[in-house]
Amino acid sequence: MSSPYAWIRSTRPTRTLAWPLTLLATSVLLLFAACPALTAQARTSLVVAQEVPVVELDPLAGYINAPSPYEVGLVLFDNLVAFDEQLHVVPSLATGWSVSADGRTWTFHLRKGVKFHDGTEFDAQAVKFNLERYMDPQLNPLNRPLWDPLQAVDVVDRYTVRIVTKFPFPTLLNTLAHGSASMVSPAAVKRYGKEFERHPVGTGPFKLARFDPGSTVVVERFDEYWGPKPGVDEITFRYVPDNSARVGLLLAGQADVITAVTPQDAVRLSSTGGITVISRPTLRTVGIGFSFLHPALKDPKVRLAFNYAVDKAGIVKAIFLGQADVLDSPVAPDATGHLAVGAHPYDPQRARELLREAGWIRSGSGLVEKNGEPLSVTLITAEGAYPNDIQVVQAVANQLRAVGVDVRVLKVDKAGYWDYLKVPARDVKFDMFIWAFNPSNGDGGYTLSSLFKSNPDDQGVPLVWNIGRYRSARVDQLLAEADRTMDPQARERVLGDAQKALMEDNPYIWLYAERRITAVRGDVRGVSLLPTLFTNLRAVSR
């Protein structure tokens, strides 16, 4: 090879380059050698990698970024009552309760000798302070349906509290077991003011040790805890947004528990020694809602046709590898009041027939048309707002196209998804939308009310989550009845009727209830998953 620099090759200057290379090799080796010692951890501590950052820890308002802050809240705080794993309400800071015949006055007997982490005592005054704080709409704008029915809280004696509701309120216990009803130290709230969200003080099995908002929360065992003592000294909750990074940390031994495992990773982790994968059906239901502003979608036959056109079981199998459950009602199977009213099976032939009956005739282009106009819809989605949302939406769009519907998928930024949905009618840019709802008080009535109660004004911003502006006098009446029916069985019947009515009306394409997957290292015991999506570490040990 001839080149202008050929002469210099004979002088072999490369020997003199040996030193920088040696220096480099040595420094790399040194770095590697320094590492194992730095990754070691103390024996009775636990590291939990979560998918959402914890930025504030006041149950009053700190739970916008569910579920991670709830999971920390579960170990820091106690409620008057708690959910067990089957979502039954069990005693916690209240040891027993009774309700008056008219269903409006509840008396709670409190546990004695309970201390807050700051040493102050838990008593009836503390309960009154806490509940009044949550009832105040100015202080607590979140979760109003849970709190608005409460009228007053009275101290009967030091360990007895009376709660009066405005009307018979059958789900009061669900409200009190909800994550946003935790008992916090009144003294600490007065001391820290707004800064209480950085200095949470509860009566739970762990107390706060260090809080680096948006990054890390460290809690340590509270020795004066009234209940069973925790099995570890310390838990570190760390925010790790990337799915594969959480799996990496678990496999590398840097995390002991990881949340929000994807079905794909779950398959891989299940076959890895020393790792336990916990998968549990949740109350979060996912579906594709119809906007009733679109003229064609107002026709119940068209909505039913769309429901038949979508292969829900196929989506669950292909996209979630079976880690989700096809819905047989608008309410998830584990929620209170659920009634299996039956899913619409995948039947594209039936879908085509229904569309034809509704006047939508297949044209030469393969699309269905009425008066020369194709049936066109815009389906809006975010990417990452819900697990695999974009894949689900693509699958639904393809299956609708297969029966002749012209579907355009509109993808928007995940952080701004709600801003596209909760807008006045004139700003609506979609005809269908993917939506999920988790009734975090465990009650199916909460799902139905939030999604299907008529909006006061269909031209305005949807009041709760009735984004599609569905309106049914019968459903409204049934839901109002359920809200005040104290007898559990009678209430379930009413809620069941509402589910039947909704299944006939089809304001949604019902898809599936999510499963939540958490993975745990083999030597960690006592981790459980609540159907409300939260990983519960109160009983953890190793």
Added chain:
Amino acid sequence: MMRFVLRRAAQAVGVLALVLTAVFFSFRLAPGDPARLVAGLGASEEAVARVRAEMGLDRPLAAQYLSYLEGLARLDLGRSTLYGRDIAGAIAKSLPATLALAASSLLTALVLGIPAGIVSALRPGSMLDRLASTLSVALLSIPNFWLGMLLMSGFAIRLQWLPAGGSGTLATLVLPSIAVAARLVALFSRTARSALLEVLGQEYVRTAVAKGLRPATVVLKHALRNASIPIVTLLGLQVGYLLGGSVVVESLFSYQGVGFMLITAAGARDYAMVQSLTILYVATFLVVNLLVDLAYARIDPRIQYR
């Protein structure tokens, strides 16, 4: 020279002002209502209106823009809705981690890339050169997050030599640095090789050899100095990559620098934070480019700035 520095600095300020304005207005025009987010999703319209007033979002855009500039001048970037503290303080806390990552990546790239380029240039077509060239292509074509995942699976999960994530210790710096540095190593080695090849063919190098100088002196002192202009240019251009690349890699390794913060803030619609970080990134880029221009004159006295 002084005039040049002043002129370039003025230019940089101009560009920054343009970017500031564009960023400010694009965030205001984006869909979504920060007040509603802060007030809570279940908040009444009155509560949202109150928060909007508190945040100053009910005032005309021009007034908001002016008070934003005024705050900026006092280094008061506002309050982060996500971190619940002043933005400047939050950034100051995360910045050292990102600087450490950028510095170690750059150092790795220089220390590995330039010697590799020199060796290749001195023996073009040799086994070593071909090996370096193949490696460079490979490193250039692997996306940094993918390399990061490979490194994590190899060194953190299989061998358990290094942590798979986190920050604050030297060990946590290693894998993210390699993931960011890989592309730079390849770029520096390719640039050093071609620049040196060109210089080695020049008359003055031949003269230096003829004078009887040691080959190492010829290469390192005479040739490399003249070959370093393209390398320094590359350095300036790659600062953008260093910052951008760190966003992805920091997120993958849950390495808590400003890149990690940017991703978190964007996901949580903490617009004020995203806005401030965007401006920080642009400002860094401008400053580094100015420094690069000044470095030219230092390296090559023939380059005169007026």
